Amino acid sequence: MRVVAKFGGTSLGSGDRINRAADSIAAAVEAGHEIVVVASAMGNTTDELLDEIEFDADEADRAEIVSMGERTSVRMLKAALSARGVDAAFLEPGGEDWPVVTDSRGEVDAETTRQRAHDLADTLDEQVPVVTGFLAEDGEGNVTTLGRGGSDTTAVMLGSYVDADEVVIVTDVEGVMTGDPHVVEGARNVAEITVDELRNLSFRGAEVVAPSALSYKDDDLGVRVVHYQHGDLLTGGTSVTGQFDHLIDMRESPLACLTVAGRAIRNRPGILSELSNALADSDINIDAVASGMDSITFYVDEDVSERAENILHQEVIDAGSLSSVTVDDDVAVIRVTGGELPNQSGIISEIVQPVANAHIDVHDLITSATSVAIFVDWTDRERALKIIQEKFQQ
Structure with missing residues (x-):
């Protein structure tokens, strides 16, 4: 050996x-x-x-x-x-x-x-x-x-x-x-x-x-x-x-984007857990989560968005320190994963910029150590997917 x-x-x-x-x-x-x-x-x-x-x-x-x-x-x-x-x-x-x-x-x-x-x-x-x-x-x-x-x-x-x-x-x-x-x-x-x-x-x-x-x-x-x-x-x-391979995957069904806003997001310990658990208790799967200073966004299956909105709205009412919940439907997500991503300087820009150059609005961008998730309008999904695939086929 x-x-x-x-x-x-x-x-x-x-x-x-x-x-x-x-x-x-x-x-x-x-x-x-x-x-x-x-x-x-x-x-x-x-x-x-x-x-x-x-x-x-x-x-x-x-x-x-x-x-x-x-x-x-x-x-x-x-x-x-x-x-x-x-x-x-x-x-x-x-x-x-x-x-x-x-x-x-x-x-x-x-x-x-x-x-x-x-x-x-x-x-x-x-x-x-x-x-x-x-x-x-x-x-x-x-x-x-x-x-x-x-x-x-x-x-x-x-x-x-x-x-x-x-x-x-x-x-x-x-x-x-x-x-x-x-x-x-x-x-x-x-x-x-x-x-x-x-x-x-x-x-x-x-x-x-x-x-x-x-x-x-x-x-x-x-x-x-x-x-x-x-x-x-x-x-x-x-x-x-195993080994690292670049994988470009587009979710086959649309997502809904539910955003909860309020000052409690940044100063109340456990608020993310409370909101996530409320959805989990109703068997609603969370595809992705993004957070800002005063907001948390949950991506869920579009076909459960109305039920998810009602659940989160009740949490807003009960919390008192949360302001509101809004919903945006027909969202697509394209995920790029691969071991080389962290080693490539400017890789996020290289993925996103061609999409923006095609006048496709990027609703959200969520990154981890080895993956990038890009959220766009459902109607733009095929164009965005093709652009991203071309980037990695060069």
Whole structure:
């Protein structure tokens, strides 16, 4: 089996932990597996180096400085592997075999990186490469970086490009947990999670796998998260399944847009719950919710809009601090989902602007970490759908 094993800063935070990492790599090699190692900077080295730059350094100098953390890690790991009789070599920007290249915009040059990764893969039956995570080099050989979480990106990208069977992210948690074990009691490990679920959690604060890394995962590449104390690269932890695909979906039936306005929206705890529960108690499903400073909008099936209006109107009367409820019928929704959305600067504008240029009014826009929902008049739905589809077929 071919495995890319990425060791996070915490898992390399001391000599003892480096020994643990080397033991797990050596055991996998002894079992006959081909291993690529990606190493983060030891502990909090990168942050500490950045904190010490109290002068006006340009990007090139900053990249060189912060690269010292990863450069130290790969040397430590290579030495620990050599002490165990494993033929290993460290790879860093500027080296002859360095794989990760960025273009003039600072983004990964996929074609060049893929070719270099293929060359690297040809050596895996002879040697274990220990690669600096987070770092890259540009076309002139200058050190560049892949941004926050870049070591995860290095690992999953290389996993894809060297045709690995699995990428193992070694970190300081048991995998993906049901909650933060430092905050909630009884948090337990999740055996399996989809890329969509994990990416949404990552964009909302879960520090497990960097969101930028997951866009390189496909159905054929396994990704697993394990604790550094586990000691086995090939078992345990949380498996991440699936891949990101752009999906453009238009709801087949019209929605009604019900807006409740009033000062209670911003100063009364639980008001959203009260209004939502009132609809739920009458078996009315809410397709989407949007909120403003003094209003909440519910999108429901148009065929239940009259009943929903009466229910919400009663809530307005009972609350006293709510002003009114209004209804707008014949609303269509088109949803765009995909793992690449958060990585594309200006993507919201690129989706919405062509629709506006066609003189189609956008009633509402609701976004999440990996999706965009666009609400337009029901009569404009086919034109809007075609415009959005054309954007992603380019």
